[in-house]
Amino acid sequence: MHPEHRPGQTGDESTLSTPRSLARLIRYARPALPRLIAGTVAALAASLFALAVPQVLQVLIDGPLSTGDAAAVLPAALLVFGLGAGEALMIALRRWFVLTPSTHVEAAMRNHLYAKLQDLPVGFHDRWPSGQLLSRAVSDLGLIRRWLAFGLILLVVNFIVILVGTGILISINWALGLVFFIACIPLWFAGFRFEGRYSALSRRSQDQAGDLATAVEESVHGIRVLKAFGRGKHALRTFAAQAEQLRGTELQKARLDASIWAWLLVVPAIALGACLLVGVWLASQGQLSAGELVEFFGTATVLAWPIESIGFLLAFALDTRTATDRFFEIIDEENTITDPEQPVRLDRPTGALAFEGVRFRYADAPAGTPDLLDGIDLTLVPGETMALVGLTGSGKSTLTALTTRLYDVTGGAVTLDGVDVRALSREELRAHIAMAFEDATLFSASVRENVLLGRPELGGDDPDVRAEAERVLTEALAIAQAHFAYDLPEGVDTKVGEEGMSLSGGQRQRLALARAVAAKPAVLVLDDPLSALDVETEALVEDALRRVLQGGGADGTGTGTTALIVAHRPSTVALADRVALLEDGRVTAVGTHAELLRASAHYRFVISSLEEEARRERTDTGIITVVPEAADFAEASASGTQGTEGDR
Numbered sequence: 333m334h335p336e337h338r339p340g341q342t343g344d345e346s347t348l349s350t351p352r353s354l355a356r357l358i359r360y361a362r363p364a365l366p367r368l369i370a371g372t373v374a375a376l377a378a379s380l381f382a383l384a385v386p387q388v389l390q391v392l393i394d395g396p397l398s399t400g401d402a403a404a405v406l407p408a409a410l411l412v413f414g415l416g417a418g419e420a421l422m423i424a425l426r427r428w429f430v431l432t433p434s435t436h437v438e439a440a441m442r443n444h445l446y447a448k449l450q451d452l453p454v455g456f457h458d459r460w461p462s463g464q465l466l467s468r469a470v471s472d473l474g475l476i477r478r479w480l481a482f483g484l485i486l487l488v489v490n491f492i493v494i495l496v497g498t499g500i501l502i503s504i505n506w507a508l509g510l511v512f513f514i515a516c517i518p519l520w521f522a523g524f525r526f527e528g529r530y531s532a533l534s535r536r537s538q539d540q541a542g543d544l545a546t547a548v549e550e551s552v553h554g555i556r557v558l559k560a561f562g563r564g565k566h567a568l569r570t571f572a573a574q575a576e577q578l579r580g581t582e583l584q585k586a587r588l589d590a591s592i593w594a595w596l597l598v599v600p601a602i603a604l605g606a607c608l609l610v611g612v613w614l615a616s617q618g619q620l621s622a623g624e625l626v627e628f629f630g631t632a633t634v635l636a637w638p639i640e641s642i643g644f645l646l647a648f649a650l651d652t653r654t655a656t657d658r659f660f661e662i663i664d665e666e667n668t669i670t671d672p673e674q675p676v677r678l679d680r681p682t683g684a685l686a687f688e689g690v691r692f693r694y695a696d697a698p699a700g701t702p703d704l705l706d707g708i709d710l711t712l713v714p715g716e717t718m719a720l721v722g723l724t725g726s727g728k729s730t731l732t733a734l735t736t737r738l739y740d741v742t743g744g745a746v747t748l749d750g751v752d753v754r755a756l757s758r759e760e761l762r763a764h765i766a767m768a769f770e771d772a773t774l775f776s777a778s779v780r781e782n783v784l785l786g787r788p789e790l791g792g793d794d795p796d797v798r799a800e801a802e803r804v805l806t807e808a809l810a811i812a813q814a815h816f817a818y819d820l821p822e823g824v825d826t827k828v829g830e831e832g833m834s835l836s837g838g839q840r841q842r843l844a845l846a847r848a849v850a851a852k853p854a855v856l857v858l859d860d861p862l863s864a865l866d867v868e869t870e871a872l873v874e875d876a877l878r879r880v881l882q883g884g885g886a887d888g889t890g891t892g893t894t895a896l897i898v899a900h901r902p903s904t905v906a907l908a909d910r911v912a913l914l915e916d917g918r919v920t921a922v923g924t925h926a927e928l929l930r931a932s933a934h935y936r937f938v939i940s941s942l943e944e945e946a947r948r949e950r951t952d953t954g955i956i957t958v959v960p961e962a963a964d965f966a967e968a969s970a971s972g973t974q975g976t977e978g979d980r
């Protein structure tokens with residue numbers, strides 16, 4: 333994460349007003365609107381039933397009770413009972429109406445967010461911390477669901493009930509109603525002040541929760557490193573400091589909430605007290621009947637909850653507005669790497685890959701620095717294997733990422749069979765060019781599904797397709813020397829990845845390589861995918877790869893694949909037909925390994941540092957790995973010779 337640019341942080345607040353911001357939810361809520369409206373009507377009916385009870389009491393007190401008509405009391409009591417039962421029924425109906433549609437809205441929003449995250453380019457994911465994305469996808473959307481099902485409806489209904497109730501109060505006695513209304517005015521002022529301050533705090537706390545999620549995610553992923561370096565306590569301190577910040581913000585929110593609650597409880601109580609004084613005086617003057625006094629206070633009591641709840645509902649709406657803004661920050665993000673309107677189709681590309689005056693710089697590269705890639709010209713003929721060599725940080729991985737448009741060139745063009753890769757749809761481009769990376773990611777799925785990830789057409793139950801899938805899988809695992817997959821507890825159906833079995837770095841790399849090979853691409857781009865393999869396995873993989881790349885295929889029937897391989901070991905260079913040397917943002921030499929050794933001093937320097945690195949790796953392996961030495965010793969004893977690390 334680059335500290336100078338922290339997306340999703342306080343300060344990115346939307347300039348829309350709260351109602352306009354929340355109105356953006358309508359496009360997702362539209363299918364649920366009929367049931368949400370039905371839920372609102374049910375909630376309103378429940379409140380109106382409650383408001384009707386004091387009216388019945390007034391009629392009862394001023395009518396039958398004052399005239400002593402006992403026969404009329406029972407129907408009035410039954411009416412009050414019926415109104416109570418009706419209120420309960422309507423509340424149950426409201427819940428029933430709104431529960432399911434709000435979960436549909438949440439699911440639709442979550443799916444859209446996920447699709448958008450999949451579509452956005454790697455450059456976006458470089459900038460955004462994963463915890464911020466996670467908190468938007470989980471807690472923000474959960475909040476929006478609860479608000480749609482509960483907060484929004486109650487806000488609308490309670491507002492209407494306050495209006496209707498105040499109207500009833502004024503109709504009973506306008507002077508008394510006016511006293512109640514005026515006494516409540518401080519509430520509206522408090523509400524407005526509350527909104528501004530609470531919005532800012534709400535935004536801060538939701539962003540801090542996102543940062544906390546990032547911290548948890550990073551420490552869970554990096555748990556081995558933290559343990560190995562004994563940095564667990566340090567990580568805990570950093571986490572605790574972040575958690576403390578969030579706690580502080582939550583406390584501020586709670587204090588603000590408490591202050592509005594205090595107003596909401598005290599002001600209506602004062603208003604009722606004032607009304608009681610005025611009401612009793614009016615009754616004593618004969619301007620108000622006993623029944624009307626009871627009706628007034630009954631209605632005011634029914635209004636107490638809607639008035640009190642407004643503060644909470646306002647806070648809820650503001651939290652939801654923040655969650656909505658945070659959601660739309662992602663949805664509104666412009667995708668800079670998109671499909672052309674009329675994509676060119678390449679049915680059977682030969683695999684001619686060319687970089688033509690390619691320039692590239694990362695969006696966050698400091699101003700004034702030269703482009704990382706500063707006019708790359710390089711052509712790979714179909715079936716050729718080209719190794720890319722350069723000092724660390726020279727831009728090799730970046731150059732390979734341009735082939736499948738993980739990033740777009742900032743100048744020049746990358747072409748496949750003479751067609752600019754930007755003219756193809758991304759799906760088609762990525763079907764023609766497959767990549768394997770040093771950092772091999774496996775998904776929580778079986779070995780089979782992981783390896784056949786790039787061949788969706790090989791799914792399904794058709795026996796012929798299944799046989800073909802089996803053949804491709806077997807061949808890919810053989811080339812990548814991933815026979816270990818058959819020895820896993822459930823063979824190639826064993827679940828691997830985060831939720832499955834833990835595999836070693838070398839095993840994961842071999843499965844990722846098998847995945848790239850199984851995609852049967854016209855061009856294979858390998859960004860140091862063999863770094864975690866031991867020397868012998870690497871040699872076997874390279875041998876098998878060489879056969880495939882040269883057109884032999886594992887079964888001898890292949891047609892040859894163009895390959896661009898980032899080389900970090902001299903042995904990888906040996907795999908290549910030609911080598912390209914990357915230096916100061918340009919390809920400064922292309923030729924066979926022998927030619928470059930003769931012609932380029934920089935190449936000799938790079939190769940000797942790769943050899944030095946490889947020697948160090950071997951020595952390290954010799955020191956750390958005890959078992960092979962013991963095996964060597966046993967072998968040497970049996971054959972009467974002394975095996976050494978250098979012999980292998």
Ligand SMILES: Nc1ncnc2c1ncn2[C@@H]1O[C@H](COP(=O)(O)OP(=O)(O)OP(=O)(O)O)[C@@H](O)[C@H]1O
Nearest residue numbers: 458694696704722723724725726727728729730731
């Ligand atoms: N996502 C990114 N955003 C900004 N700068 C980046 C990004 N990725 C890489 N860089 C910078 O670009 C430069 C080239 O990185 P790259 O990974 O392409 O080099 P490389 O030659 O593959 O290095 P190595 O041999 O160590 O893998 C480095 O200085 C790196 O810091």
